[in-house]
Amino acid sequence: MKVFRSPGRHGYAVEASPFLPRRFACAASQFYGLTGCGSLLVLDDSDSGVTLFRSWEWSDGLFDVTWSETNEHVLVAGGGDGSLQLWDTANHSAPLRVTREHTQEVYSVDWSQTRGENLIVSGSWDQTLKVWDPTLSRSLTTLRGHEGVVYSSVWSPHIPACFASASGDGTLRVWDVKAAACRLVIAAHHAEVLSCDWCKYDQNIVATGSVDCSVCVWDLRNVRQPVARLRAHNYAIRRVKFSPFGSTLLASCSYDFTVRFWDYSQNQQPLLDTLEHHTEFVCGLDFSLHVPNQVTHTHTYTHTHTHT
Template structure:
């Protein structure tokens, strides 16, 4: 699907004007629904658009709804408790909580002092909190039903690109930053990290937790490397994946297989890896003509992934390497 060539009403002020994909997320409730966060003019100026899309049996995409914001949207995540709610992060220091069933303005959470680049919703049953990572070098903890944050976590020396909740350990999240470190946090006990590790000699742009082993986490950097870490021994990575020509923008472990990872990169590729087999990709997909920014696995459809990029394209597909896994 091309974001700049959409069907439907055209009375919105950013219609057909330079929309570039930043983040894509499949619904955890409906296997055919997904949201895409976009920005005008590569996120450098203009507004943002949030799309609610539906994929059919042939993975063709149809726009169901779209929502406008006055600044670029850099990330989006679904609520883990309500199938009608998503949260976006934007360039004007805000989070927006959207109700996809209506046309009302979103609830706005604003405490960060610079761009908010990452947002994640806790997936453990005991809590339903949101974390946001910002270029102001902090991570904030939010209750979506409150206007003010519950906590602010300081410790990174440079902008924070990504913060992700552990899917296994309650109140635990990781963050990665331009300072080359990954930090682990307990959201209940402290404003400061419980552990900090130098994981790349470069900016760290993304991290993700293994869905099958609570001790495994991966990081990706502007050095083009993906590294896997075992929290029981962080003296060196226990795997390293090599093959991306430029920075790795986002990584995600498969929800269906322990050792499978997907990545997207500034080299215009989406790659599939199996760290149990070798250090190179098992498949490289080249269907974008610009930086690929957004990536997600469909938890409800085995092997299906989605990606989006600065070329305004959104793809939903099952890589050939995953057809029989």
């Protein structure tokens, strides 16, 4: 396990580069995101440890980050001031573009992965979702329907112009961008849903993580009950991520200071492993797309751990 620390910053999201096997980005804030500034860090994992490649400061907290799927140097971050910023690792000083259409915190950003598509989705505490072109010049559409804060918005890796969102209203929703409409509403939990993610191998499988301490795995063809309900966390689940190397493998991180690994196909004992070396809330989590079983996670004191 390798550790990178950034004093005075609390990590909220981490994402592995889709291009460079040992590079990842971390979105962070001062004072637990309640006040103060934010930082966007680009980090490199080497044999000797995790090192800082590039960093930028922002005037408000940063809560999520996503890499471009077409340009290895470009990434987008979402801020507490309602902004999205387009950053380039070749530019040391300022973002390429800043847009402020959301009226409250941007808590989720994601770059589409389907072939021939190059779109960004953002989810905000203003209860809206917005879809953008890669220049962030202006939003292409605004989608409304959630009755609570939007915590998570993730593109389907299989279906063009389709993404899922999770909200404080307890629902998981599936959206059709071409029709500018919500196609499916799932009452996923009896509590706020803080995260969702699509299975990389099956277009019908989506996972949700909730304040009720459970991870639910859903088959979108039959949503009367989850395929699996995974319980072991003691506090709210901050993020869930499916593995890119196993169709039924996923990870979750929580305010209980742990990261847990699951195989939801194992009905009797789905919990595979638990990492308990954190000393604060674990907020960010991502799998490497290049190195099997390598996971990066960030929490609100020590920024990033890389674990294989």
